[in-house]
Amino acid sequence: MRRLRYLFLLLITLGFAVAIATSLVYNQRNAQMTSARIQLSAWSLAQLEFEYLRFVNTLQLFQAGGASREKLQFDYDLLWSRLETFLSGQENSAIRQRFNAGETVAQLFAQLRSDEALLFSPDLQPGTPIEQVIERYNRYLMPIRQVIINNFTGPEAARIVDEIHHNQRLSHLLLLGLLFCGGGLILMFYLEARQNRLMGRNDALTNLPNRNSFQALQNDSKVANCCALAVIELSNFRAVNECISHEAGDRLLQRIGETLNRLKPQGSFIARVAGDEFVMTFPQGFPEELVNSVLNSLAYALSFDFQSDKHLFQVGTRIGLSFNPDNSFSLQKLYYFATLAARELRAGKHKGLEVFNEEISNRYLRSQNLLDDLKRAMAQTGSSGLSLYYQPIVGLVDTSIGVEALLRWRHPTLGFIPPLEVVELAENNQLGQKLGEWILQRLKQDLLRLPLGLRDILYFSVNLSPAQFTASLPEQIEQWLGEAPIRANQLVLEMTESISVANFNEGGTILRKLNEQGIAVALDDFGTGYSSLSYLRELRVQRIKIDKSFIQGISHDQQLQRVVRSIVELCHTFRFKVTCEGIEDENDAQQVIDLGCDHAQGYWYGKPMPVPALITWHGEFLARPMLKKRLLVQ
Amino acid sequence: MPSLLKRLIPLLLSICLASPAVNAADDWQELPANPLILTVTGELGCCPQGQALFDLQRLDALPQVEVKTLTPWTEQEDSYRGVRLSVLLDELKAQGQRIDATALNDYSMLLNLPAARQYPVILATRKNGKVMGVRDKGPIWVIYPLSDFPELRKEEHHQAMVWQLKSLNIGR
Numbered sequence: 001m002r003r004l005r006y007l008f009l010l011l012i013t014l015g016f017a018v019a020i021a022t023s024l025v026y027n028q029r030n031a032q033m034t035s036a037r038i039q040l041s042a043w044s045l046a047q048l049e050f051e052y053l054r055f056v057n058t059l060q061l062f063q064a065g066g067a068s069r070e071k072l073q074f075d076y077d078l079l080w081s082r083l084e085t086f087l088s089g090q091e092n093s094a095i096r097q098r099f100n101a102g103e104t105v106a107q108l109f110a111q112l113r114s115d116e117a118l119l120f121s122p123d124l125q126p127g128t129p130i131e132q133v134i135e136r137y138n139r140y141l142m143p144i145r146q147v148i149i150n151n152f153t154g155p156e157a158a159r160i161v162d163e164i165h166h167n168q169r170l171s172h173l174l175l176l177g178l179l180f181c182g183g184g185l186i187l188m189f190y191l192e193a194r195q196n197r198l199m200g201r202n203d204a205l206t207n208l209p210n211r212n213s214f215q216a217l218q219n220d221s222k223v224a225n226c227c228a229l230a231v232i233e234l235s236n237f238r239a240v241n242e243c244i245s246h247e248a249g250d251r252l253l254q255r256i257g258e259t260l261n262r263l264k265p266q267g268s269f270i271a272r273v274a275g276d277e278f279v280m281t282f283p284q285g286f287p288e289e290l291v292n293s294v295l296n297s298l299a300y301a302l303s304f305d306f307q308s309d310k311h312l313f314q315v316g317t318r319i320g321l322s323f324n325p326d327n328s329f330s331l332q333k334l335y336y337f338a339t340l341a342a343r344e345l346r347a348g349k350h351k352g353l354e355v356f357n358e359e360i361s362n363r364y365l366r367s368q369n370l371l372d373d374l375k376r377a378m379a380q381t382g383s384s385g386l387s388l389y390y391q392p393i394v395g396l397v398d399t400s401i402g403v404e405a406l407l408r409w410r411h412p413t414l415g416f417i418p419p420l421e422v423v424e425l426a427e428n429n430q431l432g433q434k435l436g437e438w439i440l441q442r443l444k445q446d447l448l449r450l451p452l453g454l455r456d457i458l459y460f461s462v463n464l465s466p467a468q469f470t471a472s473l474p475e476q477i478e479q480w481l482g483e484a485p486i487r488a489n490q491l492v493l494e495m496t497e498s499i500s501v502a503n504f505n506e507g508g509t510i511l512r513k514l515n516e517q518g519i520a521v522a523l524d525d526f527g528t529g530y531s532s533l534s535y536l537r538e539l540r541v542q543r544i545k546i547d548k549s550f551i552q553g554i555s556h557d558q559q560l561q562r563v564v565r566s567i568v569e570l571c572h573t574f575r576f577k578v579t580c581e582g583i584e585d586e587n588d589a590q591q592v593i594d595l596g597c598d599h600a601q602g603y604w605y606g607k608p609m610p611v612p613a614l615i616t617w618h619g620e621f622l623a624r625p626m627l628k629k630r631l632l633v634q
Numbered sequence: 635m636p637s638l639l640k641r642l643i644p645l646l647l648s649i650c651l652a653s654p655a656v657n658a659a660d661d662w663q664e665l666p667a668n669p670l671i672l673t674v675t676g677e678l679g680c681c682p683q684g685q686a687l688f689d690l691q692r693l694d695a696l697p698q699v700e701v702k703t704l705t706p707w708t709e710q711e712d713s714y715r716g717v718r719l720s721v722l723l724d725e726l727k728a729q730g731q732r733i734d735a736t737a738l739n740d741y742s743m744l745l746n747l748p749a750a751r752q753y754p755v756i757l758a759t760r761k762n763g764k765v766m767g768v769r770d771k772g773p774i775w776v777i778y779p780l781s782d783f784p785e786l787r788k789e790e791h792h793q794a795m796v797w798q799l800k801s802l803n804i805g806r
Binding site (some may be wrong): 077080081085086089090091092 | 705706708709738739767768769797798
């Protein structure tokens with residue numbers, strides 16, 4: 001298609017060039033012929049004939065005694081001058097060469113010169129018979145006449161006139177050709193412009209309108225007046241892109257695009273507004289129940305297993321919906337609301353449909369305010385309400401004691417904000433990396449507040465956020481260790497399964513580099529995600545933390561006990577140390593010891609606490625009878 | 635440099651020879667002794683009767699300028715000599731915006747006055763040093779310096795190169 005376009009363009013350009021060049025040649029030729037034949041030759045031939053006839057007339061008058069000698073000689077001189085002018089110079093050269101004109105006039109001139117002696121002789125008086133002389137000049141009447149006739153009529157002149165007409169017709173044709181070429185160029189220009197506009201307005205991958213055209217819509221009252229707008233997000237797109245390939249991601253998007261196009265109700269508009277985000281509008285008057293049913297079936301149709309190579313991904317969608325009662329919101333506003341609804345789903349890790357309501361709006365506003373406060377809190381160095389608490393992790397088969405650093409935020413007006421909310425707030429607003437840095441920085445400061453004896457025997461477990469898990473992490477940690485007063489083997493980094501799954505290939509390298517520094521890595525919340533066994537085998541972690549949902553009530557639930565025992569055994573097969581979270585009473589504690597866990601963490605051992613409390617706790621813990629008993633056993 | 639000199643010499647000559655011409659002013663309205671070759675009519679400051687008459691001698695008494703040029707009607711570059719048109723008009727104290735030049739055969743042409751004043755346009759009475767007869771486009775040929783000034787090579791000026799000139803009429 002493109003080659004054809006270039007060929008067309010080339011042909012048109014060639015046509016242009018040829019038409020212009022030929023037109024120029026023909027015009028030049030026409031101008032030459034016209035000017036030579038008509039303008040100058042007409043004048044000079046007319047003058048020639050006029051002077052000639054006057055001279056012949058004067059000769060006749062002279063013979064009749066009606067003209068003086070002076071008059072005769074004067075006309076003789078004038079004719080002489082005229083003939084000479086005709087026979088020399090550039091102006092008359094063209095006409096001289098045609099129809100023997102030059103020869104005829106030269107003969108006349110020779111005749112005139114040969115009669116000079118006679119006509120200027122003193123004996124010649126008016127009345128003298130000069131019949132023979134008159135006769136000699138009368139002979140030129142016809143030849144001169146003939147030259148004029150031939151020049152203006154005659155076959156040669158006709159040929160020239162015909163040629164001029166022919167050339168003119170050709171010129172007209174060429175001009176028409178030029179017009180056609182120009183039209184062709186304009187057409188091509190128009191088509192290109194339309195193509196460009198189309199490309200600017202449409203997404204090349206799915207052929208759906210893109211964000212630009214969605215934004216342009218906001219000025220189009222017909223579509224902008226919609227009764228509802230849905231934002232459709234894919235829940236697993238990033239994983240497909242990163243774990244399989246971008247080609248697979250593209251295929252997935254194309255499939256989604258086709259599905260959307262197929263299920264789109266009449267009069268609604270769909271666009272792909274971001275990587276994995278689509279927008280669908282519903283026209284004015286579309287019943288509310290129908291909107292819900294369309295979107296529910298869409299959510300169903302867009303939940304499928306996407307198979308590529310050996311990988312299988314469960315694709316799901318989050319659909320945020322916003323109704324437009326009374327047509328009171330602009331498209332922009334509706335889009336914003338629907339995005340918030342989708343965001344609720346994302347934050348809750350849910351799929352399906354969420355309709356925007358005031359509660360969502362309030363939550364969002366609250367989170368925006370919180371976000372501002374969080375930014376401020378992170379920027380402050382002193383008591384900002386943001387701090388680290390430390391929860392003990394107790395060794396069950398050895399005497400090791402560690403602490404997990406946990407984020408605490410006491411908001412000046414809202415009070416205690418759950419750590420999970422703080423972390424998600426930061427993650428969802430591109431602050432994850434910064435929050436991670438803040439935690440490490442605060443940990444370093446807190447370490448300096450610990451007594452030396454305590455600091456040297458504890459290990460410190462720090463949670464990584466997804467945003468921190470990048471290629472630069474090992475270097476960052478190495479630098480931190482250089483400044484912090486602890487050894488590498490006193491640091492444990494905790495990450496959730498989702499972090500490593502989302503970044504599996506690169507993740508292996510990051511973990512290897514951390515291990516090389518002597519830093520242990522723990523897999524947090526084990527059992528809540530979907531780690532496969534092969535994945536576990538390849539993962540370079542040293543510890544597994546079993547989620548507290550498996551531990552709570554374990555002392556009187558035999559099934560849970562069997563599950564945890566299996567997990568522990570499995571982990572030990574892979575040479576992972578196992579930490580159980582959520583130990584709340586002595587029975588639980590005894591149970592996990594019996595099940596073979598290596599470390600335990602929970603309120604029964606110690607709640608998360610600030611540094612001074614940790615120092616006190618440690619002293620008390622060492623004095624605990626249970627511990628003493630165990631130490632004795634060992 | 636030589637071309638500048640060539641143009642300067644006639645100018646210097648015209649300044650030197652200007653005074654004798656003034657003495658002849660009284661005579662211009664009288665019929666000259668030799669054959670009349672040029673009649674200038676119109677509003678002339680010099681001549682209350684509105685007519686100045688010239689024979690060759692009277693024209694020769696005015697400052698002379700030489701122009702070498704080729705024309706569309708001649709085969710080679712010839713040397714023409716005569717009074718510069720603008721000098722003649724100044725001498726006659728001619729008041730007018732247009733000049734009508736008429737030839738012996740009654741061919742007449744309106745001259746472009748600004749061009750005629752700007753360039754050394756002459757009323758040539760001699761070609762290659764010889765007085766021109768009627769046969770040689772004499773007695774007077776309006777010569778434009780076509781060779782020295784290519785911008786004059788236009789039909790408009792070609793047509794103004796009236797030969798066998800017999801009269802000039804100066805009008806408003």
